[in-house]
Amino acid sequence: MQYNYTRLVNDKDEQKLYEALDSFETSAYFRTRDATKARFGFGATVTTDTAELLQDDIAFGGRSFDEQKIKNSTLMNGFWFVPRIAVTMTQTTITFSSDESLDFDTWLAQIPNMKAEMVHVISVDDETDWADRTEKLISTLKSKQTLKKVVFGRQQILKLSNKLYLSRLIRGLSSQNNTYHFILKHQDEFYISATPERLIKVADGHLTTGAVAGTIQRGDNEQDDMALGKLLLASHKNRQEHQYVVENIQQKLQAMTEKLTVPADPILLKTQQVQHLYTPIIGEIDSQYTLVHLMNQLHPTPALGGVPQKEALAYIQDYERTPRGLFASPMGYLDAEQGGELVVGIRAMHVNQRSHQATLFAGAGIVSDSTAAQEFKETALKLKAMRQLLKDYSI
Ligand SMILES: C=C(O[C@@H]1C=C(C(=O)O)C=C[C@H]1O)C(=O)O
Known part of the structure; x- marks a missing residue:
């Protein structure tokens, strides 16, 4: 991804990125076991059911357990995507990456607030x-x-x-x-x-x-x-x-x-x-x-x-x-x-x-x-x- 921007993390970043997981049709989140790094992917420039074609790109996804198919599901049959915007967050820094030239802070500020109801x-x-x-x-x-x-x-x-x-x-x-x-x-x-x-x-x-x-x-x-x-x-x-x-x-x-x-x-x-x-x-x-x-x-x-x-x-x-x-x-x-x-x-x-x-x-x-x-x-x-x-x- 040709456009990259790194700055210090601020208080609002995390919640905004979580809300972006909801607001994008395709998104992903990966946090390490020691909680020191989180990666996000938002929007998709490519989607595919196998990872084989994606080896030169940043991509998120999962393969299906075996070749059996599940009806009425795209995700469960294997789903990978190349994100429009990738974000990597450590405890101190945040890095935005994209192939589009974006003002990342303006993009982040535009993400709508999510209002969730209780779920039983x-x-x-x-x-x-x-x-x-x-x-x-x-x-x-x-x-x-x-x-x-x-x-x-x-x-x-x-x-x-x-x-x-x-x-x-x-x-x-x-x-x-x-x-x-x-x-x-x-x-x-x-x-x-x-x-x-x-x-x-x-x-x-x-x-x-x-x-x-x-x-x-x-x-x-x-x-x-x-x-x-x-x-x-x-x-x-x-x-x-x-x-x-x-x-x-x-x-x-x-x-x-x-x-x-x-x-x-x-x-x-x-x-x-x-x-x-x-x-x-x-x-x-x-x-x-x-x-x-x-x-x-x-x-x-x-x-x-x-x-x-x-x-x-x-x-x-x-x-x-x-x-x-x-x-x-x-x-x-x-x-x-x-x-x-x-x-x-x-x-x-x-x-x-x-x-x-x-x-x-x-x-x-x-x-x-x-x-x-x-x-x-x-x-x-x-x-x-x-x-x-x-x-x-x-x-
Ligand atoms: C299959 C699962 O866990 C797997 C099975 C385990 C076991 O049988 O002891 C332990 C960890 C996992 O490798 C699961 O959590 O669903």
Whole structure:
């Protein structure tokens, strides 16, 4: 983008940018897990359902989980766009970029103020048979030695009383600490995620990825929380679930990287609702590969699909309620240097503003040692992130 303008951040910038997410037909937001940087994209000069053609542009978007299609949705079948205006905000500076010559401060001042009404949840359609279906999956895993792990997804469909405004919804994201925040909006749909999981970041030939798999609840106090963390680190079932992911990432990246550093043991990654086993992985990539190549090579890791991949994906297609769309898929931004950062769209919901319908998603890695009731509780905790966001909206 040829026009760039950087200045110090002022008090009103953030709220105005949030309102611009609502006022543009196409927009996106990406905030890093450590909350030090936020990127916005507004308006679209190009839109496409695959990222392959966009590798020399700044772009935002997400790919669909697999090739299955979702009816009446543009976003859920994979959606990428090159923004008219890109904004990057750190704690001190703000940078505006565009191919158009714009007075950015005049542009920002013109964004209309958004007035949001309260939104109530009118009804919840849960998958009440999810635990039974998980029980069947566990029996299959026990009897069929070739299938080792399946990440089984669950949905809750909520009817809402009114349209949601992103400028208000986004405020509640601040309590979802230690997660990436991602929003992708197009026309009457948006997808929002507060995910702890990065698929991949590429900058100057350096790659950062990692395995996030294996879950336990948070404790009510620090002591309990630490005890639960220790339990998770010592759990054979969770370590196995986790190890599948580490090995798979290593194997998939072997041919594309010069050097890969993989710690022997996981550490803990804690969100508001749960704690996970986490193995950060770094490396140097061969110069012919871009972020998009790596995304397609890595996705889906067994943190979201399963082991062996082909069989696990077939199981997911056959036994989950609907195709996943953007759920559990790579999403984020591409920069103009064939790098960027993609996270995995979990702890997430898809909203259709026309039908006032929100679909919340959660999944859990199932292995032969799993118990259905425990996994049901785990998915309920994971769904809580978006349920909390909707509660915070009306406070
Ligand atoms: C699929 C989800 O989470 C994934 C599954 C996990 C697990 O089973 O322990 C942990 C983190 C994620 O890799 C989700 O949150 O929806």
